[in-house]
Amino acid sequence: MDKIKQLAELLKDAKDIACLTGAGMSTESGIPDFRSPNGIYNTLSSEEIFDINKFNREPSGFFKINGPLYCSIIEAKPNAGHLALAELETKFHKNVSVATQNIDGLHQKAGSTKVFEVHGTMHTLTCRKCGAQVVCNDYLAVFQNGETPRCKCGGIFKPDVTFYGENLPEQAFNDSIRAFRRCDLAIVLGTSLVVYPAASLPSQRPYTSKLVIINRSETAMDDEADIVINDSIGEVLPKALELL
Numbered sequence: 272m273d274k275i276k277q278l279a280e281l282l283k284d285a286k287d288i289a290c291l292t293g294a295g296m297s298t299e300s301g302i303p304d305f306r307s308p309n310g311i312y313n314t315l316s317s318e319e320i321f322d323i324n325k326f327n328r329e330p331s332g333f334f335k336i337n338g339p340l341y342c343s344i345i346e347a348k349p350n351a352g353h354l355a356l357a358e359l360e361t362k363f364h365k366n367v368s369v370a371t372q373n374i375d376g377l378h379q380k381a382g383s384t385k386v387f388e389v390h391g392t393m394h395t396l397t398c399r400k401c402g403a404q405v406v407c408n409d410y411l412a413v414f415q416n417g418e419t420p421r422c423k424c425g426g427i428f429k430p431d432v433t434f435y436g437e438n439l440p441e442q443a444f445n446d447s448i449r450a451f452r453r454c455d456l457a458i459v460l461g462t463s464l465v466v467y468p469a470a471s472l473p474s475q476r477p478y479t480s481k482l483v484i485i486n487r488s489e490t491a492m493d494d495e496a497d498i499v500i501n502d503s504i505g506e507v508l509p510k511a512l513e514l515l
């Protein structure tokens with residue numbers, strides 16, 4: 272049977288779906304991922320992007336490099352893959368949890384309601400000095416100019432993204448573990464599965480559940496999966512939903 276039909280069959284049978292999504296989920300929204308041939312790592316190293324020690328030493332350097340990229344992510348729109356995932360909930364009444372490594376907020380914009388941001392979000396900023404939290408939207412001009420966003424108290428704002436060297440948001444990670452432990456279908460979408468502990472989430476699924484991987488390139492879990500589809504999420508998911 273063709274893989275999309277097989278996927279549609281699994282989606283039909285599933286009641287409780289746990290997804291782990293990564294940067295590949297949003298490339299079709301125009302946001303580059305990290306490790307693809309045209310990914311961000313080809314021009315910037317991880318320390319230049321999200322290293323907490325580097326940020327603490329020189330926050331202005333972080334915003335100079337990342338400010339304009341931040342603007343384009345905040346203004347990005349959900350693609351056909353995000354919308355299809357949301358439809359599984361809203362139109363097909365599946366219980367869908369989305370543990371996402373993405374910081375772009377596109378699952379929520381698409382209408383998914385149970386989204387666990389295991390690497391935080393770039394939509395809010397917190398002042399390092401007084402703890403005030405603000406929304407990024409109010410600082411777009413500052414980002415666009417590569418300037419450092421500052422709080423009224425004079426402190427520097429840090430994006431509420433989990434930087435390398437910081438702990439993961441505990442609640443989001445625990446909610447994700449719970450979702451995978453109770454699912455009957457686990458779906459991995461657009462992640463190279465190399466960033467831990469997020470990459471370990473699919474291993475929490477019950478042994479009776481099915482595993483689907485939709486990712487353009489190979490992953491270390493391919494051998495365990497019931498279906499592996501090496502194609503674009505924005506094409507695969509809507510086609511599978513058409514068969515439901």
Ligand code: CNA
Nearest residue numbers: 293294295304305306373374375461462463487488503504
């Ligand atoms: P990654 O290591 O760059 O892997 C992305 C994977 O997606 C690759 O294996 C690609 O082959 C695959 N891929 C790319 N486009 C598609 C597509 N359209 N359809 C199917 N597969 C595709 O990124 P990971 O998410 O695995 O790494 C985790 C990091 C990336 C997290 O900490 C994120 O915060 C971080 N990140 C997030 C964003 C975002 O929020 N949109 C963007 C860039 C990086």
